[in-house]
Amino acid sequence: MNFVMPDFYPAASEILLLVMACFILLVDLVLPSTKRWIIALLTQLTLVGCAIVTFVTADGQVVLTFSNMFVDDLLGDFLKLLVYVSVSAMLIYSRGYLAARNLEKSEFYLLVLFSTLGMMVMISASHFVSLYLGLELLSLSLYALVALDRDSPRATEAAMKYFVLGALASGLLLYGMSMIYGATGTLEIGGVAQSIYHGVANKTILVFGLVFLVSGLAFKLGLVPFHMWIPDVYHGAPTAITLFIGSAPKLAGFAIAMRLLVYGLFELAGEWQVMLTILAVLSIAIGNVVAVAQTNLKRMLAYSAISHMGFMLLGLLSGVVGGDRHFALNAYSSAMFYAISYVLMTLGSFGMILLLSRAGHEAENLEDFKGLSQRSPWFALMMGILMFSLAGVPFFVGFWAKFSVLLAVVDTGQIWLVVVAVFFSLIGAFYYLRVVKLMWFDAPIQTAPIEATLDMRMLLSVNGLAVALLGAFPQAIMTLCTFTLLRSL
Amino acid sequence: MIASHLLSLSIWLPIAGAVIVLASASESSAGMTRVLSLIVALCGFLITVPLYTGFDASQSAMQFVEMAPWIPQYNINYFLGVDGISVLFILLNSFITVLVVLAGWKVIKQKVAQYMAAFLVMSGLMNGIFCALDAALFYVFFEASLIPMYIIIGVWGGPNRVYAAFKFFLYTLAGSLLMLIALMYLFLQSGGSFNILEWHTLPLPMSAQTLLFLAFLAAFAVKVPMWPVHTWLPDAHVEAPTGGSAVLAAIMLKLGAYGFLRFSLPIAPDASHALSGFMITLSLIAVIYIGFVALVQTDMKKLIAYSSISHMGFVILGFFIFNQIGYEGALVQMISHGFVSAAMFLCVGVMYDRMHSREIAAYGGVVNTMPKFASFFLLFAMANCGLPATSGFVGEFMVVLGAIKYNFWVGFAAATTLILGAAYTLWMYKRVAFGAVANKHVAELTDIDNREFLVLGLLALCVLGMGLYPFPFTDVMHASVDHLLKHVAISKL
Numbered sequence: 001m002n003f004v005m006p007d008f009y010p011a012a013s014e015i016l017l018l019v020m021a022c023f024i025l026l027v028d029l030v031l032p033s034t035k036r037w038i039i040a041l042l043t044q045l046t047l048v049g050c051a052i053v054t055f056v057t058a059d060g061q062v063v064l065t066f067s068n069m070f071v072d073d074l075l076g077d078f079l080k081l082l083v084y085v086s087v088s089a090m091l092i093y094s095r096g097y098l099a100a101r102n103l104e105k106s107e108f109y110l111l112v113l114f115s116t117l118g119m120m121v122m123i124s125a126s127h128f129v130s131l132y133l134g135l136e137l138l139s140l141s142l143y144a145l146v147a148l149d150r151d152s153p154r155a156t157e158a159a160m161k162y163f164v165l166g167a168l169a170s171g172l173l174l175y176g177m178s179m180i181y182g183a184t185g186t187l188e189i190g191g192v193a194q195s196i197y198h199g200v201a202n203k204t205i206l207v208f209g210l211v212f213l214v215s216g217l218a219f220k221l222g223l224v225p226f227h228m229w230i231p232d233v234y235h236g237a238p239t240a241i242t243l244f245i246g247s248a249p250k251l252a253g254f255a256i257a258m259r260l261l262v263y264g265l266f267e268l269a270g271e272w273q274v275m276l277t278i279l280a281v282l283s284i285a286i287g288n289v290v291a292v293a294q295t296n297l298k299r300m301l302a303y304s305a306i307s308h309m310g311f312m313l314l315g316l317l318s319g320v321v322g323g324d325r326h327f328a329l330n331a332y333s334s335a336m337f338y339a340i341s342y343v344l345m346t347l348g349s350f351g352m353i354l355l356l357s358r359a360g361h362e363a364e365n366l367e368d369f370k371g372l373s374q375r376s377p378w379f380a381l382m383m384g385i386l387m388f389s390l391a392g393v394p395f396f397v398g399f400w401a402k403f404s405v406l407l408a409v410v411d412t413g414q415i416w417l418v419v420v421a422v423f424f425s426l427i428g429a430f431y432y433l434r435v436v437k438l439m440w441f442d443a444p445i446q447t448a449p450i451e452a453t454l455d456m457r458m459l460l461s462v463n464g465l466a467v468a469l470l471g472a473f474p475q476a477i478m479t480l481c482t483f484t485l486l487r488s489l
Numbered sequence: 490m491i492a493s494h495l496l497s498l499s500i501w502l503p504i505a506g507a508v509i510v511l512a513s514a515s516e517s518s519a520g521m522t523r524v525l526s527l528i529v530a531l532c533g534f535l536i537t538v539p540l541y542t543g544f545d546a547s548q549s550a551m552q553f554v555e556m557a558p559w560i561p562q563y564n565i566n567y568f569l570g571v572d573g574i575s576v577l578f579i580l581l582n583s584f585i586t587v588l589v590v591l592a593g594w595k596v597i598k599q600k601v602a603q604y605m606a607a608f609l610v611m612s613g614l615m616n617g618i619f620c621a622l623d624a625a626l627f628y629v630f631f632e633a634s635l636i637p638m639y640i641i642i643g644v645w646g647g648p649n650r651v652y653a654a655f656k657f658f659l660y661t662l663a664g665s666l667l668m669l670i671a672l673m674y675l676f677l678q679s680g681g682s683f684n685i686l687e688w689h690t691l692p693l694p695m696s697a698q699t700l701l702f703l704a705f706l707a708a709f710a711v712k713v714p715m716w717p718v719h720t721w722l723p724d725a726h727v728e729a730p731t732g733g734s735a736v737l738a739a740i741m742l743k744l745g746a747y748g749f750l751r752f753s754l755p756i757a758p759d760a761s762h763a764l765s766g767f768m769i770t771l772s773l774i775a776v777i778y779i780g781f782v783a784l785v786q787t788d789m790k791k792l793i794a795y796s797s798i799s800h801m802g803f804v805i806l807g808f809f810i811f812n813q814i815g816y817e818g819a820l821v822q823m824i825s826h827g828f829v830s831a832a833m834f835l836c837v838g839v840m841y842d843r844m845h846s847r848e849i850a851a852y853g854g855v856v857n858t859m860p861k862f863a864s865f866f867l868l869f870a871m872a873n874c875g876l877p878a879t880s881g882f883v884g885e886f887m888v889v890l891g892a893i894k895y896n897f898w899v900g901f902a903a904a905t906t907l908i909l910g911a912a913y914t915l916w917m918y919k920r921v922a923f924g925a926v927a928n929k930h931v932a933e934l935t936d937i938d939n940r941e942f943l944v945l946g947l948l949a950l951c952v953l954g955m956g957l958y959p960f961p962f963t964d965v966m967h968a969s970v971d972h973l974l975k976h977v978a979i980s981k982l
Contacts, residue, residue, distance in 0.1 A: 377603070388636060393662075394629035400560075403625075403669075407563065410673040418673070422666040429662055433639070433655060441643040441651055478562040 007065040010072030013053040013080065014120050020046040021113040028106040036104055040095060043109045044088060047116070051084045060487050064126060068188050071126035075258070075488035078480060079123045079251050086248040086343050087116050092459050093351045094240030096452060100359035103148055103238060111148075112244065115141035119252035126263075128177040128187040131256055135173070135220070138252065139166050142245060146237040158236025165219065165229040173216030179209025180265075189264040196267040207271050213260060214275045221253045223313065224282035227306045234302035239357060239364060242298055243350035246305055247343045253309075254339040257316060262332060262489075269320040276317040281420055283310025288428040298364045300431060301349060304390060307428060311405055312338045314421060318408040327411045329489070333481040334404035340477060341389075341401040341470070348386045348463040355379060355452050355460060363446075369435060371444025379450065380439045382464030389467045391432035392425055396471035404478065495540055496553050496569040499579055500617045503533040503586065507609035514602030523594055526605035530590045533612060534583040540576055546965050549573070549972030551622060551686070559626070564681050568623040573969030574750055574820065575619045577962060578743055581827045582619070584951075585739045586612040589732040591944045592835050596731065596842050597645065604645060608732060611637040615740050619747065624672045624683040627751075631708075631744065632665055638733065638741065646728040653721075653728035660711055660721040668708035668752075671701050675756070689755040692981050698760035705753040712745030715805060716775040719798045726794035727847070731838025734790060738797050738830035743823050746804045750973065754808065758977045761809070768809040773902050775802025780909030784916070789840075789847045792917055793833045796873060799906060800826050806903055807888040810895035811977065816970045817963055818887025824962060825872070825880035825955055832869040832948040836862070839941055840921075843934055849920050853927025858934040863922045865937075865945040870918040872952045874911035880955035 008015060024042050031038060058077040064070065091112065098104040114137060121134030143166065147159035181187055183205040184195035195201050215226060222230040234242045261272050287307030294300035315335025319328040356363030356372075363369070373380035389396030402425065409418050452460075470477060506529030514522050544552060551570030559567040571579065589608050597604045614637070617630035635658055643654035676683055679691050693701070711718045722742075726734045754761050761768075776799050783795035800822065807819025839862060840855070841847055856863035872879035875886075885907065893900030926932045937945065955962060 393636060394633050399629070399632075404563070406669070407673050407676070410670070410677060415670065415674070418670050422670060426659065426663050426666060430655070430659060433658060436639075437643060437651055437654070440640060441654070475560045475562060478560070482562065 006067070007063070009057065010063045010065045011070055011124070012057055013050045014117060014124070016053055017046060017050050017113060017117050017120065020049070021110060021117065024106070024113070025110060028110075031106075036106070039106050039109050040091065040104075043091060043113060046113065047084045047088045051081055054080050054084070062488060064190075066130075068190065069127035069130040070121075070124050072124060073488035074484040076124045076255070078484040079255050080120050082340060082343070083116060083119050083123070083248045083251055086251070086347055087112060087244075089347050089351075089459060089463065090240070090244050090247060092455055093243060093347070093354050096456060097240045097354045097357055098238070100357075101149065101238065103240075105148075108145070108148060111141045111145050115145070115244075116248070119248055122252045123255040125256065125259055126189050128181070128189070131189075131259065132170070132174065132177070134252075135256065136170060138249060139170065139220075142166075142241075142249070145241045145244065146233060148241060149238050152236075152238075154236045155238060158233045161229055161236075162233045169216050169219030169226070171216075172212045172219065176209045176212030176214075176216060179205055179212065183209065189259055192264045193266060196265065206265075206268060210265060210268055210272055211275070213265075214272055214279075217253075217257055217260065218279050221250070221257070221309045222306055223279045223309055224286045224306060227283065227286070230306055231299050231302040234305070235296060235299045239298065239350060239353050239362065243347065243354065246301070246346045246350060250305075250309070250339055250343055250346075254312065254336060258332065261316070262319065262328075266320075273317045273320065276313045277417065280310045280313035280317060281417070283307055283313070284421055284424045288424040288431075292427065292431050294431070295366055296364055297353060297366050297369070297435070300366070301346070304428070304431075305346070307424065308338075308342045308390075311402065311421065312342065314417065315405040315408050318405075318412045318414075321412045327408065329482060329485060330411065331408040333478070333485050334408045336481040336485065337474075337478055338401040338405050340481070341397040341467075344463065344470070345386055345390050345398060345467060348382065348460065348467060349390065351456075351460050351463060352379065352383045352386070355450060355456065356446075358448070358451055366435065366438055367445060369438045370442040370446075372439040374444050375447065376450050379460065382460060383439060384436050385464045385468050387432040387435045389471065391429040393429070394471065395468065397467050397474060399471060400474040400478075492539070492543075493553075494555060495536065495543075496555055496571065496579075496616075496620045498536045499533065499540070499583065500569075500613045500620070502536055502613070503529060503583075503609040503616075504613035506530075506533065507606035507613075510602050510609065511606045519598070519601045522602045522605060523590075526590050526602075526609065527587070529609055530583075530587045530612070533609070534580075534587050537580050537583045537616075540571065541580055541965070544571075544573075544576055544965060546573065547968055549968040552576075553620075554622075559623075563625065563676070563683070565625040565683050566623045567626060568684065569620045569626075570622045571620050573966040574973070575747065577820075577824055577965060578619045578740070578747065578827075579616050581743075581824055582612055582615050582740045585736060585827065585831050588831065588835070588944050588947065589735055591940060592735065592838060593730070593732045594940055596838070600644065604641070604730075604732075607637040607641050608736065611641075611736065615744065618744055622685050624675070624685050624688070626683075627685070628665070628669060628672060632662070634741070634744075635661055638737065641733040642725060642729045645730040645733070648728075649724070650728040653724040656721045657725040660718070664708040664711035664718075667704045671704035674701065685751060689976065691756070693757065695759055695763075695982060698757035698981070699763070702753055702757040702760035702764060705748065705757075709745040709748040709753065710771075712748065713742060713801045713805060714745070714798060715771050715802065716779060716798070719775070719779070722798060723791050723794040726797075726834075727788060727790045731834060731841065734794075734834040734838075735831040738793070738834060739827040742797060742801055743827065746801065746808070746819070746823055749805065749808050754977050755973060757981075759980050759982055761977065762811070765809040765811070769806060769899060772802040772806035772809070773899070775799060776806065776903060776906045777909065780906060780913065783913040784909070786913075787849055789837045789849055789917065789921070790834070791847075792849075792913060793830065793837065793873075796833075796910065796913065797826070797830050799910070800830070803885060803888055803903065803906060806899075807891060810891050810899070811974065812891050812894055813970060813974055814887050815891025815895070816974060817966060818884050818889075818891055820884075820966050820970065821880075821955075821959060821962060822884025822888060825884050825952070828948055828951045828955070829869055829872045829879075829881055832865075832945065832952065833873060835944060835948070836866045836869060839937060839945075844930055849917055851928075852921040852931060854922070854924045854931055855934065856922045857926050858931060859936045861942065862937045862945075865949055866922060867918060868949055868952065870914045872956070874914045875907050878953070878956045880952045880959070882956055883959045
């Protein structure tokens, strides 16, 4: 048996991250616990290093390596860069919060790095096995992160729920993959597409597998009716971890949805589009309606996440109309744009909760935002921008995200779907407006000044302004989405 | 440089000014903030004056056009321009903003900078609505203008302000989201263009036209507001601070009517003709039924709010009788209503600032203690019921003439507004101003000071000037209205 050395170059950033994670693990052994900031710094530097490597090695070619298990393309590079940015922002947001709760341990940084690695593998997976490995690496790290505060019964319960349901979802995904393997005889995503294209695969088995695949995906993305874990985990996890779960993994989720459904099972678009339609409509409807009844901001944002993921699906399911594919690029890039803007807004809104939380006080109830405009007009403005953006009001990026997705759906001629989406966005607008109301119209309950480090304040301001600025000039990101997809399809 | 970017300046100057006002504000320097806001508002108004003086009234084409690509992905352009229909509203809006800044001078003591900034931002956004010729740009301005108004009602409003603010926001959003779908549909039908002027010449089948017309109707009927989707307006007006009510009545309601002229009528002319009976019926219900509703109000602001709905019904009636005099009458009525309703709300504001009551029953004999104010109030009340020589008369008379041309009974029904309007306005005036001094609060009233005199005096000049010599207003719109009517008369099927 002759062994061929695989090409490591396309996976350079993953390798760097892994090496650095191991290095930090070693550093942690010799470092006294008072010098934790060194770990934080090293983690940030690792992310910066990965960003540089990813940026430098992005050459626009689609390169497969490790026996076609790993793909390096522009789509992956772009999404990975965004993952670095959001993980790095999340680390800055959460430092003060974790330190105040004595949770800022090295495990936190390491688990974050490993889950980042998991996301990178997911994004670059071109094989069912590598995809699954990446997903499990991410999920297992997240289970542990949710239980980081081991003295909190709520966090432990959330972690348990997350683990049980996550394992079930992984099972579903694996079962679906095995079915597709049975029908096509290959685990390579490209090979699956080829085999279906040539019509050698048994369609019944394929569709059977597809159902499980889509269910597993829906679990991971948190779509109705597979959404049960989302509110509990968002609520139970320490807010810094909720911020993490709510942000970067959505990008990875988008990536695997693209890899599996669009790259692998494009020929079955007719089938999975119907499934996604049902998931999307249910998610938008239930997510928005149930969010109205929440008094806890983290739960509210959890249901809002469900509805936003449903909205993103609207973009994914608009690619093919009756076999006609020339809408595909626009539709997928709209979904990608949606995912990116959503991550940006989530980072900011959970960042606001972290900003208002102090030692011994979780600012996670809606009441905590009462009268914020009097305590800090600037951050009330930032939160206002984020809420209006989530509600989809112009001039903010959330509007253009909804706009491009809806336009993609109108392209398919499914006007009813647009009407449904629009109707439930209207209901959604209510609970976002309520947050604005609490901040501006009500008198404050808390009068304590906001304690936050300068870097956090700066980053949160940049985040809020980015939402406004990208809302005024969304073209750059839109172009990037379309361009990377065009070069990677 | 400035001359070619007048429209952009009229939008962004107030908004940039608002940012400066906010940035330079501090608790101790409220006086500075007020002066600065006034300067911004005045500059905002002055920059719009060349739009009128430099306007070529003989042309129906868009003027002061600015065009730059904004979001090439969806072929969205930063495309601005005004014709004879829209140019006057930009002036009106910027003018009212100056008055609103003056009117809030003393009353607003909390968060002065935020109050002023909200009005300045809104002024800029509404200018944007009137001059946007790209539908996506129009929509963005249209929805964004909800945010400052929501904040204004919610922060500086009355006791029930939260309810009113939510109702205002969600009602309007519901309508405009349906319009968004219509815009997207048109984008696809036109082969990927958001250019409103291109849409005007786009042939469309009757079924599509009807659906488009209804989708636009959802957005604009809420905004106008037309019966039966008017219920947000009385709440919003009653709860909003005086300045908010004035802007709401004077400008924001006009956005809906303007939308009919810019979208519904030219894009779906056949549907407009087919549904004109329906629209006329709705307008007449608004004119007559809401007129009666106004009659029984005990709250002055509510009464004026209902009067606004009734007057706007008149405007919509003017649009759907399809003749020149009706259109011009409706447009004149829109401008006149901008002056008169703003003046009426400011008058109520003057009394409210002193008495903290809007109930008619709380007043009586105001003329004894506030003679100067009572004279102004009388003038505006007369204008509100359409007395000849005031601006209210010109528009109403022209619309009634046009309606009689269209159908005698429609004209007849519309003309009842002259009686109803007089009944509810003058009866209110009588109860508030005339008679003996009703109670000791009224006896303690002080007459208007110089600032209030200036605000009301300026509006009185406009009302009288427009009533006596409407030519400068009608002259500007003549060519554009003519063009629009010819366009609407041609079938697109």
